[in-house]
Amino acid sequence: MKLPILIFLLLFGIALAEDAPAPAGSASNALFRVQSNNQSYDFFQPWSKKPPVNRRGVGVVVENERVLVTAELVANSTFIELEHPVTGDKSAATLERVDYEVNLAVLRADKPEFLGQSTPLPLNGPARVGDLAEAVQFEANGGLAKTQARLTSVATAPYPVDGAVFLLYKAALPLQQRDGSFTIPLLRDGHLLGLVMRYDARNQTADIVPGVVIRRFLEESAKPGYAGFPRLGMSFSDLRDPQLRRHLRLQEPGGVLLTDITPHASAESAGLRKGDVILAVNGIPLDQDGHYEDTDHGRITFSHLTNTLTPPSTAVPVTILRDGKKLDLAVTMRPLDRNKSVIPSHHSDSPPGYLVAGGLVFIELSRAYLREWGPNWSSTAPQRLVHYDAFPNDLPRDRGRLVILSQVLPTADSIGYEHLENLVVTKVNGQEIRSLKDLSKALSKPVNGFHRIECEEDPKILFLDAASVEKNRDTLRDHYSLPALERL
């Protein structure tokens, strides 16, 4: 993330002419400046937060007196403020709902009547490649600055935060620097067509969350118990190779091959398996790339049908080919259960758990932890951990979370262990470890006065003196100024 933002700022430093302010209409009435102070956790020192950063964007007033922004704008926010672009009136705001998968969030102003005069901006769409729209930013005086965008692609693609795939617009957009780069509304005929969530200043292209995803988010997130968009929880590959098609005894012209499946997710619960060929979804046949003809968006991947257009808990009929025979299954679409993911892919807002015992620091492995190795983390982070992240389904089923000994704070109890880091813990005091909670429980039952910690890598077995660890707790906390020795 850091690089695109930097490029953005550099380019805007030499920005030239500004567009003429547009006459105030319903759009200017429904847009607010949003400023968010964000502080992410330091996963190498999970008891600390990193220095705060400030992000700005343009929020859109939607139904029920809420303000829509991208999730990235308010990720790990500590303080959010709305500002009226003309009067400069400000109100603190509360994050009402956030979904990092679709990169959307809604805010509510803390001051009653703050949004008083504004009218919600209706959604626009669908759109096709070549359509024109306007990206809207604010001038310093509160007037609207509009830049014309031309859609260059309408397709499903990975979203920024955790790589989930949803429909995404791409647009050619020669944007100029004004405050607010983390959310820029894209309007057509005064209606909201999408939100710019990522801008590439060098190529002048924007990634946009389309109205159809926004609509689903606004509808569903208002309901109690919202847990995100439904997901199939599987990977597939195209079936263009005629030799492979003949081998699978495929008569139909289309179909895709299911290549990986997430335990317990919608697809697996419905009985789908690795090696199945998916021929049709909702009665609509798929082509060899998994595309179907969407009435609104043209030829796009079927995951749009299942993950965005299908309301949660609805069953979607799926026709498959297994061992040369056709089968009809019904897939009940549910969101992924984050508690069951082996390695959580994003980790915002909730503080990372940790446990420190005798100076040994334990955490649960997460993508956020691996990202601490920097932009090239997949080659610079410990390769065993990177491998677990890349191939979580190669781990034993229901392995649980991977608890790792991430580092050692030298103490009298950890003499000889100072050099250890990033070891995967398998057992403690004879108990299998599948979470930090397991670890905490196991550490309450030392064996013969010792904690026996087993891990996958050398030295394989570590011991701590249970009584001494207990006795030195306060000293350890004070010496390293830890707020607490555990957060489970």
Place this chain on the structure above:
Amino acid sequence: MRPIFAAVFLIWAAVAAPASMVGESLVRIEATGQSPDYKAPWNPGSVESGVGTGFVIAGDRILTNAHVVSNARFLTVSKEGDSRPYSARVLHIAHDCDLAMLAVDAPEFFNGTTALEFGGIPAIESTVSVYGYPIGGTRLSVTRGIVSRIDFQAYSHSGMDSHLTIQIDAAINPGNSGGPVLQKGKVVGVAFQGYSGDVAQNVGYMIPTPVVLRFLQDVEDGRYDRYMDLALTYEPLFNPAARKALGVTQDDRGVLVGRVYAGGSSEGHIREGDVLLSIDGLPISSDGSIPLDSDRVPFTEIVERKFKGDSVAIELLRDNRTLQVTVPLANPWPFVLQSNLYDEKPRYLVFGGLVFQPVNKDFMEAHSPGAAKLKYLFEYFIEDGIHRTKPELAVLGSILPDSVNSYAEDFRYEVVSKINGQAMRDLADVARALEEKHEFHTIEFEGNGRPLVLEAKAVADSRARIKQRYGIASEKNL
């Protein structure tokens, strides 16, 4: 530059007399080799020549570094005062300790030469002289320095082995390799590696006599059997709680065994979690060192000095009981995959334009693949015991484009797991499986749910075409 020249002259003056005698033992080696091409393994490789140094030892043999004569196709030697090149051949080569023994077919080559004798380990700070034919001229060159450090060091030739090494501050430059390092007229080491000037200065390394003599003793039976290894990992045992929990009563004794590698010497004798207390009667400290030759060295030095068929006596602590075990020493075979290979033609199999190769260090260096699964399998091959079920990783190394494999590009750098439902243990398995009669060959790869399917008939039709189009002399070298 000027002070350096002065220094060389000084040394020359000081050693001039013995140098003329050493000259009778020194040999200039010119080697022409072919380094294999792991990207096009059917090609013979490019021809390269180099110069190194060797010296005459007892029995009309020449000793030099393995890296001087590795992959050699043609070798000549010449001696001081007789510039005629004589044809030579490699008698024994030890890649794991970078030493080689040469023979010369013409017996008269040794007329007038003097075999050098070996000394012991020189004292720190004592003076030594390096003889050889480094770059900068064609005649004998001598440099002099002191012994800076005696320690275990990685031997870069194999990239995998570490042995006792002596660091000296005399210049060792390309061409010095294989030359003798002398003290009081006796060989105390063989010059073999150094740093380039922009990394460190005045740092040269020589192979000390214990390593050299071990090599000479190993080949006495006419065969080099390599270094033996316990094939285990150990950790220092400093932590007081761990010492108490494991029941180690003696102060400052014992190391904790981490991994015992499957297929290695210690398997079945030593277990994970054992505490090693002594080796051949010498007490092992908690940092893993033993007293030896009035010095402290890692306890593995005992194993270093042994040969195939020997064994070591180990005293260990297991479940609070002291045990004596005898470990027969064997070759640590799985490690070879992770070391550089020499004098071997790259192995491969071409099938329908798909080039399957075994994964080894040379392959990884030639291709530097980014595939996550392959990188993991290679890096953790021994550590995670992958070699137990898969003694060799067979990878789809490259694809020779043809209509038979139009859709195979996505599978490049993936490791074969199964063919037609059978698990593949090595490249030979792959070759066997693909020879079986099937309508389709289904090739599965590690960590990939999509198989690669090739129609046997389409492959058969493509063979002559691919061989001819890509100039492949042979479809396989297993």
